[in-house]
Amino acid sequence: MQKAQFACHAPIIELDDVSFAYEQRPVISNVSFAVQERDFVGVIGSNGAGKTTLLRMIVGLLKPTGGSIKLFGRPIGQFRDWERIGYVPQKNSFNPLFPATVREVVLSGLYNRNKLFKRVSKADAVKCDDALHAMDIEDLAEKRIGQLSGGQQQRAFLARALINNPALLILDEPTVGIDTETQEGFFHLIKHMHQHHNITFLMVSHDMEMIRSYLGQEPKRQAGKIDFYVKHSHDLEDCGETNLTHSLRGLRQAMESGKVGV
Template sequence: MSQPDLFTAACHEDVITIRDLSFAYDHKPVIENLQFSVKQRDFVGLIGSNGAGKTTLLRMIVGLVKPTEGEIRLFGEPITTFRDWERIGYVPQKSSLNPLFPATVREVVVSGLYGKKNLFRRLTKTDLQKCDDALHAMSIEDLAEKRIGQLSGGQQQRVFLARALVNNPDLLILDEPTVGIDIETQQGFFHMIKHMHQHHHITFLMVSHDMDMIETYLGKEPVERSGKLKFYVKHSHEIEDCRETDLAHSLKDLRIKLQSHVTY
């Protein structure tokens, strides 16, 4: 049974379009003439040695760094005029926080629901449920009222993952998302994002050093190389989509394991 042509066409539209992209630090080239497109429902694994430009590329895609040359389009629109940032979830590389940072875990996760267009809106019951789902999905609901600066590095990373997931984004960009997280929680996380990729119309772009995960799910050979960067891609085009809409259901089978292997 084939899928409708309209859906098939939409499924292959560009989410990220990169043309002639270059970036240099102090006139030293990091990325040169990169050409690459990420389609709807792609899962792209980005691999490269230290200094290859992986994090720099992600930061350009989310608008934190301007390219030296070239063009980036998000959902068909030039990044210079793109405004629908709530469609994108982003988890940067793990970084330490000031232990005096005043926000609670719940407040950090909820902040993922706000964008420039709705910065001052009142939270709804649906918003609060999304927050609870994200906390549950990352097995951190018991930390909801703690200040994030009091948490371990692994706990903080799960908070930022929950924040990126809270809006059920169309595009999820992850920069080494499991650094500092114990093995069991890593397995649960990969289980969740693979399920979301296969059944929830989410596109993924992820930097990872976990070659076993990359090769097992995305294949042993990259589909594209540019300088020191390698792009591994798997496209999901499932006929039956998951009827569940919350984030937590995809971890139900691993819930007990996750709770018994929390890193503090």
């Protein structure tokens, strides 16, 4: 079977002269930047530089006070295909009293507004099981999310972001509160996803060593106090896998058996 071909240069995120201010206090000023299909973009900056604000504008939670944003070629105000985007916010934005099990949290990543109240299908349940296994939290599936440790909660939110096979994965400090071994395994996982799947990454991190080890020593662009490190994946021959959660389950099994190192 012939594998699907991808343009690999289609714009996924386009920022044009974007600014944002809280109560007239400038946070981000005149940022222009484009993320192409299959880019891995690391966003680095000091506290208060506006990194999280930038991500929240891209996922539609904040509206720019100036400039424009496009997602997959459409102005953000007209964009409706939010299931194409997986988003993991900072852990401190989560209400620990939220009354849901880990399985329910992960399954919620499959639902858009039209599917919110539909019954969970067998295929949905399999995707959930695969995502739970990939993040090594299948034994926590029936626990309330608020009962988990910080690292366990973050794994659950990562599973939620991955379950819908997103074309764009946006991560805001995804490894905060996770032990070193799990951080290494997670970073190996997302590198594998970037290299072998048609998926684009935008990730905020304070881990300069991790960012530079994969994305290079120098930023491709600077905007105010924010640096953008970029690596583009051209392994088109490996883009044929579309069942991402199945692939993650296989990778997890390979890691556990020692066939894949971290």
